[in-house]
Amino acid sequence: MTSRRKFLTTATIGGAAALAAPSVVKAQAPIKWRLQTYSGAPLGAHVIKPQIEAFNKAANGEMEIELFYADQLVPTGELFRALQNGTLDAVQSDDATMASPADISDFGGYFPFSSRYSLDLPVLFNRYGLNEIWQEAYDDIEGVEWLGAGAWDPLHIFTTEKKIESLDDMRGLRVFGVPTAGRFLSRYGMIPVTVPWEDVEVALQTGELDGVAWCGFTEAYEVGWADICKYALLNNVTGAWCGSYFANSDSWAKVPPHLQELFKMSMDQSHYYRQVWYWGGEADLRVNGDKLELSTIPAEEWETVVGDAAGFWDELASRNERSARVIEIFKKYRDTMQKAGVPYRY
Known part of the structure; x- marks a missing residue:
């Protein structure tokens, strides 16, 4: 105690002030994104809203995504251009509907008889090489990052x-x-x-x-x-609609690696949710729908x-x-x- 009293009485003003008022680390403002989906609000409540809500919660104030539905900010046919010029930070759509200039865009959405079941699509991407081809295609286009594809319902x-x-x-x-x-x-x-x-x-x-x-x-x-x-x-x-997630390149680069990974994990969760929702719904409504x-x-x-x-x-x-x-x-x-x-x- 004697040593502590001596220290406090002989400390410099700066030292005493530093001891009395510890520094406070200010939290940075959250990263803000605007994401528009191809779907209207009733469908969006299933195909994307749960994912965005979960991501915003898990991001814990570091990032916040504002979700917009079909045509709310830009017409669906202009989604790619709006993404590329930074009007939007991210998009959920198929390549064809959003008018992507990628040379594989015709395979987005419904490509006739390319699948029989919804599980066929992720297998084609993850085990047969479509992931690599889509990545190549979008690497050739400036301003847009392709983040991954998933399956929706049959046509x-x-x-x-x-x-x-x-x-x-x-x-x-x-x-x-x-x-x-x-x-x-x-x-x-x-x-x-x-x-x-x-x-x-x-x-x-x-x-x-x-x-x-x-x-x-x-x-x-x-x-x-x-x-x-x-x-x-x-x-x-x-058997399945092929949809993808895309991000503006500058917007994606500003997201730290741990939040990029979190967003991709939320995409996977969304893909899984849709697999179950659509697969169960299709059978039930064919049999019990009136x-x-x-x-x-x-x-x-x-x-x-x-x-x-x-x-x-x-x-x-x-x-x-x-x-x-x-x-x-x-x-x-x-x-x-x-x-x-x-x-x-x-």
Whole structure:
């Protein structure tokens, strides 16, 4: 005690002040991001909102993401440009819908018969080389970082007044859908129509649209389209929508490594949530849903569509070297699954 009293009475003013008032470390202002998704609010409540809420909580004040739904800040078709110029910090969308200039963008969204089940897609990316090809493609584009892809629901066709029971029944139907699948279906006389996502419901009610080729049963019920449409075609064009997360390069570079890793972990959690939500929802609503009358195109007729898809694949493969590699992977995967048999293919 004697030594302490002597120290306090003989300490310099600066020393005493330093002892009396310990320094306080000020927390930096949180990193702020604006992220827009392709989906409207009802669907976004499942496909992204839980992830963003979880990330913001786990970031513990270091980073905060503000979520915007389809067309709230920019039109969906301008998402890529807005991301590249920094209007947005991040985007959740498929490559085709957001008008990505990447030479593999046609494979985003629904690429005809590239998958049968939602689990096929992450396997193609993580075990068959699509991750590396997508990374290469976006490394060639300045200003945008591709962060990873995941699977959504299968593609079915829902119509308001006309039941589809043959390929001829598709002729003349004006349908809202994803670009690549729409281009493929147009060979059967279907007319792809683009409207803002939020306007789809009204367009179905007024007759501007005859249907949607945008989603599976889970979405059709969740967003209210099943309340307007009368019919659902069970033949599906592909097993899973391919969507990705993207970030503005400058925005991503400002995020410290531990928060980058946290965001990627939240992406994986979101992919898992959707796998379960869609997989369970599709089966339940086909069996127990009471809003849609189901129809089927006979198997022998539908096989002609599957055969046409082979030519569509080759057409895409001829466009550039990377697309050719993607198609080669699809073919290898298809052959492997067919040879594996049950439960991979029946």
